[in-house]
Amino acid sequence: MDEYELAIIGAGAAGCTASIYAGRSGVKAVMFDEGIGGGMTSTAPKIENYPGFDSISGLELSQKFVEHAKKYVDFHRGEKVEDIKKNGDGFIIVTSEGSYNVKAVILCTGATYRKLGVEGEKEFMGKGVSYCATCDGFFFKDKRVAVVGGGNTALLDAIYLKQIGCKEVYLIHRRDVLRGEEVLQKEAKEKGISFVLNSVVKSINGKDTVESLTIKNMLTDKEEEMKVEGVFVAVGEEPQNWVAKRIGVKLDDHGYVIVDKWQRTNVDGVYAAGDITGGVRQIVTACAEGAVAALSSTEVLGKKYPY
Numbered sequence: 001m002d003e004y005e006l007a008i009i010g011a012g013a014a015g016c017t018a019s020i021y022a023g024r025s026g027v028k029a030v031m032f033d034e035g036i037g038g039g040m041t042s043t044a045p046k047i048e049n050y051p052g053f054d055s056i057s058g059l060e061l062s063q064k065f066v067e068h069a070k071k072y073v074d075f076h077r078g079e080k081v082e083d084i085k086k087n088g089d090g091f092i093i094v095t096s097e098g099s100y101n102v103k104a105v106i107l108c109t110g111a112t113y114r115k116l117g118v119e120g121e122k123e124f125m126g127k128g129v130s131y132c133a134t135c136d137g138f139f140f141k142d143k144r145v146a147v148v149g150g151g152n153t154a155l156l157d158a159i160y161l162k163q164i165g166c167k168e169v170y171l172i173h174r175r176d177v178l179r180g181e182e183v184l185q186k187e188a189k190e191k192g193i194s195f196v197l198n199s200v201v202k203s204i205n206g207k208d209t210v211e212s213l214t215i216k217n218m219l220t221d222k223e224e225e226m227k228v229e230g231v232f233v234a235v236g237e238e239p240q241n242w243v244a245k246r247i248g249v250k251l252d253d254h255g256y257v258i259v260d261k262w263q264r265t266n267v268d269g270v271y272a273a274g275d276i277t278g279g280v281r282q283i284v285t286a287c288a289e290g291a292v293a294a295l296s297s298t299e300v301l302g303k304k305y306p307y
Contacts, residue, residue: 010108012039014274017290023072038062120204128210
């Protein structure tokens with residue numbers, strides 16, 4: 001059985017940053033990712049809010065993260081974590097390739113966006129379809145956009161898109177009332193956001209980029225075309241928390257890992273960083289949390305960091 005001081009599960013922004021900080025602190029660490037690494041950063045068509053880069057593709061930035069991290073830890077690409085269990089003061093991690101004995105774990109397993117599952121959604125991802133208004137909204141200034149969803153996230157996205165200068169903002173929800181807070185609904189109305197209720201998106205249409213949506217009214221079954229150049233899907237995220245559950249890590253009501261300011265969980269030796277902890281879920285905050293988690297983990301590894 002291979003032995004490491006620290007295992008980092010997930011090679012997105014948080015995991016790669018944790019790897020860099022762990023390695024530079026003298027920690028023998030391994031980073032696992034069932035894919036090629038990069039996390040959700042790699043899916044962004046363009047990033048313009050990460051310091052140091054005026055504009056860079058998500059794929060390019062994520063590759064830079066991974067290549068940097070590989071200088072400091074063993075990166076096990078394409079190796080899926082299948083089980084984790086306590087072993088004395090440490091943990092045994094079982095993967096698709098073998099077993100590992102570690103003293104501490106940082107969970108960087110992230111979250112995935114829920115999809116609409118309609119025609120055109122996959123084809124136009126990055127070409128008008130987005131799951132992050134904060135990330136991509138600026139590209140749609142002076143354009144018509146739609147937000148799909150009825151909760152606080154959808155309302156906040158719609159308000160944000162309106163305030164950054166989108167020409168028209170439509171909020172599409174399948175029910176007759178929104179689930180979001182009344183104060184947000186009031187603000188959205190005051191900003192001139194159009195509510196399209198009792199309606200669902202049937203398809204996303206266009207040639208090279210999004211040009212329109214086909215909308216179906218749930219009460220009349222009538223379908224009509226809505227001219228938009230962007231659609232922001234805000235129907236929730238699914239935190240990838242099964243590893244956390246496996247070792248008894250506490251989750252909040254939405255399934256995100258609960259951490260303190262040092263990224264500690266309720267389980268000694270287990271830390272978490274990035275989208276798995278909820279919050280604003282941005283690349284830069286994931287990196288920050290990864291750094292904190294790595295430095296905090298030294299407390300159980302006998303390599304005290306002077307903070």
